[in-house]
Amino acid sequence: MSELQHKVIVGLEIHVQLCTKSKMFCGCAAEFGAEPNSRVCPVCLGMPGVLPVMNKQAFEYAVLVGLALNCRIAAFTKWDRKSYYYPDLPKNYQISQYDLPLSTNGYIEIPLESGRTKKVRITRAHLEEDAGKNLHTAGDFSQVDLNRTGTPLLEIVTEPDMSSGAEVRALAAELQRMVRFLGVSEADMQKGHMRFEPNINLVITKDGRQYKTPIVEIKNLNSFRALERSVDYEEQRQLDEFLETGEVMEMGNKTTRGWDDEREVTVLQREKEEAHDYRYFPEPDLVPVELTDAWLEEIRGRLCELPIKKQIRFVEQYKLSDYDAGVLTADRSTAEFFDEVVKAGGDPKRACNWVTQDGLRLAKERGCRVDELGISPQQVAELTNMIVMGDVSATAATAISDIMVTSPDLSARRIAEEHNLIQKSDADELEAIVDQVIAANPNAVEDVTSGGKKSKKARGFLLGQVMQKTRGQANPKVVSEILAKKLG
Amino acid sequence: MAKKIDQAQVRKVAKLSRLELTEAEVEEFTGQLRAILDYVEKMNELDTTNVEPLAHCLPLSNVFRQDRVKESLGTEKTLGNAPQRDGEFFKVPKILDDSSGA
Amino acid sequence: MVTEELSARQLRDRIAAGQITSVEAAEAVFKRIEELEPVIGAYISTYHDRALETAADVDRRLIAGEPVGRLAGVPVAVKDNMCTTFGATTCASKILENFHAPYNATVVEKLLAADAVIVGKTNMDEFAMGSSTENSGLKQTVNPWDTTRVPGGSSGGSAAAVAARLCFAALGSDTGGSIRQPAGFCGVVGLKPTYGRVSRFGLVAYGSSLDQIGPVTRTVADSALMMNVIAGHDPADSTSVDEAAAPVCDYLEKLNEPLKKLKIAIVPEFGAGADEQVQKAMTEAIDVYKKLGAQIVEIDMPHLDYAIAAYYIIATAEASSNLARYDGVHYGHRSEKATDYVEVYSKSRAEAFGKEVKRRIMLGTYALSSGYYDAYYLKALKVRNLIRGDFTSAFEKCDCIMMPVSPTVAFKIGEKIDDPLQMYLSDIYTIAANLAGVPGISVPCGFDQNNLPIGLQILAPAFAEDKLLAIARMFEKETDWHTKMPAIIT
Numbered sequence A: 001m002s003e004l005q006h007k008v009i010v011g012l013e014i015h016v017q018l019c020t021k022s023k024m025f026c027g028c029a030a031e032f033g034a035e036p037n038s039r040v041c042p043v044c045l046g047m048p049g050v051l052p053v054m055n056k057q058a059f060e061y062a063v064l065v066g067l068a069l070n071c072r073i074a075a076f077t078k079w080d081r082k083s084y085y086y087p088d089l090p091k092n093y094q095i096s097q098y099d100l101p102l103s104t105n106g107y108i109e110i111p112l113e114s115g116r117t118k119k120v121r122i123t124r125a126h127l128e129e130d131a132g133k134n135l136h137t138a139g140d141f142s143q144v145d146l147n148r149t150g151t152p153l154l155e156i157v158t159e160p161d162m163s164s165g166a167e168v169r170a171l172a173a174e175l176q177r178m179v180r181f182l183g184v185s186e187a188d189m190q191k192g193h194m195r196f197e198p199n200i201n202l203v204i205t206k207d208g209r210q211y212k213t214p215i216v217e218i219k220n221l222n223s224f225r226a227l228e229r230s231v232d233y234e235e236q237r238q239l240d241e242f243l244e245t246g247e248v249m250e251m252g253n254k255t256t257r258g259w260d261d262e263r264e265v266t267v268l269q270r271e272k273e274e275a276h277d278y279r280y281f282p283e284p285d286l287v288p289v290e291l292t293d294a295w296l297e298e299i300r301g302r303l304c305e306l307p308i309k310k311q312i313r314f315v316e317q318y319k320l321s322d323y324d325a326g327v328l329t330a331d332r333s334t335a336e337f338f339d340e341v342v343k344a345g346g347d348p349k350r351a352c353n354w355v356t357q358d359g360l361r362l363a364k365e366r367g368c369r370v371d372e373l374g375i376s377p378q379q380v381a382e383l384t385n386m387i388v389m390g391d392v393s394a395t396a397a398t399a400i401s402d403i404m405v406t407s408p409d410l411s412a413r414r415i416a417e418e419h420n421l422i423q424k425s426d427a428d429e430l431e432a433i434v435d436q437v438i439a440a441n442p443n444a445v446e447d448v449t450s451g452g453k454k455s456k457k458a459r460g461f462l463l464g465q466v467m468q469k470t471r472g473q474a475n476p477k478v479v480s481e482i483l484a485k486k487l488g
Numbered sequence B: 001m002a003k004k005i006d007q008a009q010v011r012k013v014a015k016l017s018r019l020e021l022t023e024a025e026v027e028e029f030t031g032q033l034r035a036i037l038d039y040v041e042k043m044n045e046l047d048t049t050n051v052e053p054l055a056h057c058l059p060l061s062n063v064f065r066q067d068r069v070k071e072s073l074g075t076e077k078t079l080g081n082a083p084q085r086d087g088e089f090f091k092v093p094k095i096l097d098d099s100s101g102a
Numbered sequence C: 001m002v003t004e005e006l007s008a009r010q011l012r013d014r015i016a017a018g019q020i021t022s023v024e025a026a027e028a029v030f031k032r033i034e035e036l037e038p039v040i041g042a043y044i045s046t047y048h049d050r051a052l053e054t055a056a057d058v059d060r061r062l063i064a065g066e067p068v069g070r071l072a073g074v075p076v077a078v079k080d081n082m083c084t085t086f087g088a089t090t091c092a093s094k095i096l097e098n099f100h101a102p103y104n105a106t107v108v109e110k111l112l113a114a115d116a117v118i119v120g121k122t123n124m125d126e127f128a129m130g131s132s133t134e135n136s137g138l139k140q141t142v143n144p145w146d147t148t149r150v151p152g153g154s155s156g157g158s159a160a161a162v163a164a165r166l167c168f169a170a171l172g173s174d175t176g177g178s179i180r181q182p183a184g185f186c187g188v189v190g191l192k193p194t195y196g197r198v199s200r201f202g203l204v205a206y207g208s209s210l211d212q213i214g215p216v217t218r219t220v221a222d223s224a225l226m227m228n229v230i231a232g233h234d235p236a237d238s239t240s241v242d243e244a245a246a247p248v249c250d251y252l253e254k255l256n257e258p259l260k261k262l263k264i265a266i267v268p269e270f271g272a273g274a275d276e277q278v279q280k281a282m283t284e285a286i287d288v289y290k291k292l293g294a295q296i297v298e299i300d301m302p303h304l305d306y307a308i309a310a311y312y313i314i315a316t317a318e319a320s321s322n323l324a325r326y327d328g329v330h331y332g333h334r335s336e337k338a339t340d341y342v343e344v345y346s347k348s349r350a351e352a353f354g355k356e357v358k359r360r361i362m363l364g365t366y367a368l369s370s371g372y373y374d375a376y377y378l379k380a381l382k383v384r385n386l387i388r389g390d391f392t393s394a395f396e397k398c399d400c401i402m403m404p405v406s407p408t409v410a411f412k413i414g415e416k417i418d419d420p421l422q423m424y425l426s427d428i429y430t431i432a433a434n435l436a437g438v439p440g441i442s443v444p445c446g447f448d449q450n451n452l453p454i455g456l457q458i459l460a461p462a463f464a465e466d467k468l469l470a471i472a473r474m475f476e477k478e479t480d481w482h483t484k485m486p487a488i489i490t
């Protein structure tokens, strides 16, 4: 038996569509679901004589992501043409960036299952235009829709720093959360707002020697699940292939495989036979961008606390579980609403419970965000403190929240009072009622004091009697304590 | 210096350029391109070691447009010059490979 | 009366004064087109009905006392590489023979806003690639001075149309001399403005960093008049210069401003390659300026000899990319023989592009392809910088540089068509201005022994079109070359 070890190495090429109102070089609306070829003008149709003019918002969004990715932002950047022929690319060149990309040398911090984080290096991130769409479902021909042509894209290239499908998925999710936080992309993978192309190979140690398998690039991934599965699948496939053929990485033996979502396998893609020769050269129709320090700082001012930082802070500062902090920071408005509740004096743990349970439930029912429910962070803070003080039960709090949505002007306490949802926690008052109940139920008291298997049930019965007498307003915790004191 | 352009290179460049050439054209272009490139190599008489490449004469930078939506052409005008269409789409022979490169 | 002597400006003034109607002017032009166009072949398309409607509207507005534009009622022509919503925009190529642009080029919008009457769209070398208009994929244009000769190119149709009085003024485009050289060959005035002065939006691109639209006219004043209409910043063209950085002035107004202590540079070594007759005309032209008090300085521009080499790499590299869009997918010619989508590209392009276009696409693709980029394209950009440096230092010593437009007069049709390199070499004097982005003008300065026009080229610093036109006007005032007419029209 020869000794065999292997490690999978993954780098990502990522395209993120920026959510500007108009396209990158023309005024066509950058929107989805429109009728085919209805969001097209001479510029994005690449008609003779047209010229591109850069969308400032797209540029600034790209800078913003570059900053969030801890990149070095170029003070001078320019555009290049990348040539290749494809029917969804009307000019047969893409305006992109080649030798002077907007951002370089950054990193993204991703959460690992262990609860720790990992830094994945970012090689570069540059701005470019998207192509249209070729559809192959109509019959023995293909259809071309140019609505997407010219939409701004951020291409992000990572170093091959990931070593499992789970890590790749974590990066994808983190990046999605980040760009959504920054408000620069809808980042919906199903809609193609985010596209991931992993480059995968293995380092195999066999009989003390190291081998690298040929790099495989995977396309057509349209979910995080597919992304993760494809990496795991490739890991095994490449190992098997190596054992069978012994082929190792060389110049020019990189291949492209497509992900078959139904069969959950990668399939070798047919590519045009000639090697890629993109013939990059400076785009003569656009002028360079010089990013002054003042402008860069202005854009930096639009950065927010990034989700991973928020998540870590919520755990450390508010002692939340990593899971809860993750749920809160899945979305910027939710995380910020939670932060506001705590700032308004709310109890962090209760506030987290409220936001992740009642808040998100109500938001889902209404199809809005938590901060759009009409419930202020102050109201929620008051409610969480009422729970802590024992003034209301968790059940009552949910009822109060439901009422707050429709009566946003009323405070939590007022709602609780009007609807008789305040708990009786006054020990003296409750003790008198407990005494009455004990007197009226000697059998049950007998069961409790004698112990045995009937004891627990009888204790519950007595508690129920107290609750009934107080019309549910007694604080069950306090009643239990009194019962215990009296009956042992 | 680069070796003189030959027919194989001309064929390769024609493929990159998406130009189907006849044998006669390959031969003709090889000779003509060779003569032109011979002439062009005159540039090597100049020492350009410390010269910056100049892609553009303009003293311009930072030309932008605001992110505002303007009306598009509409599907009919967009497809108005299409050699072939299928409903609201441009129509091309079936694409079997994947050469997309965005 | 609409006579051959009338310039565009004079016609405009007479129309404004009510001495001639716009309709009369348009009809006179169409009558001449009917007579001469079958011989000259200047136009790819003409718009008789449309032109007369515009003319009638101008007349009506003049009578009603409504305001009219700066070119009200003047019949003009537009090179067929500028997009118009009327008619086809062909670039003289079979690939765009039936292409109907859904938008107007900015310059066309400006002409229309100035109430010019667009008569037609002129012939050219296919995609502006050529120096003789023989590369048109659609028709042959001849030189009005000698119909066995070329009109020059690539704006040969515009120059021939103006020379033969088939319009009063025209627009051309100049990537390496394509306005100045045909103007020189046809005995008219051709101005290539500074790169960035006139919007390129809607100009079908050939060499994007070199292309510039400019006027072809009978007189220098007409050139100034046309510049008043077309110059200026365009937000649709990122490479058009902001007027705050380089203000546009009233070129007509500044035309006759006296130029004191004019310093003219000549480049003796460089000019020495021209034909004897061309050199003689040049010397005489310089003498005219000397008599006017100009000082002549001899300078050396050591890198001009490399301009053709750098140009034919840069222009073709850009062209190879600019012309990639003509693929038969979204518009333009599609081969009926294509069986898969790759053949849609390669067969459509093979069938519809002419030889010169193919040659330049091949050359440019080669220059950009992996392994050759540094040796050709990058090298050419560096040489371009050296050439620009030559101009920068030259303009420290002079107001303008003078040299021939072309080493020869108009050559015979077919004479150079089979030797592309020889054809390229004839652009020797015009190309450097495009590489450096500076403006240049061609004005008639004499005739050779066969009565073929010779052009004087004047080059000025960037954005000094006002000065350039004034210098040209000085010469025009002292000479009568621009009043000569080809025999064919009289």
Ligand SMILES: [Mg+2]
Pocket (backbone or CB within 6 Å): A096, A128, A155, B101, B102
């Ligand atoms: Mg890309």
Ligand SMILES: [Zn+2]
Pocket (backbone or CB within 6 Å): A023, A026, A027, A028, A039, A040, A041, A042, A043, A044, A045, A150
């Ligand atoms: Zn558009």
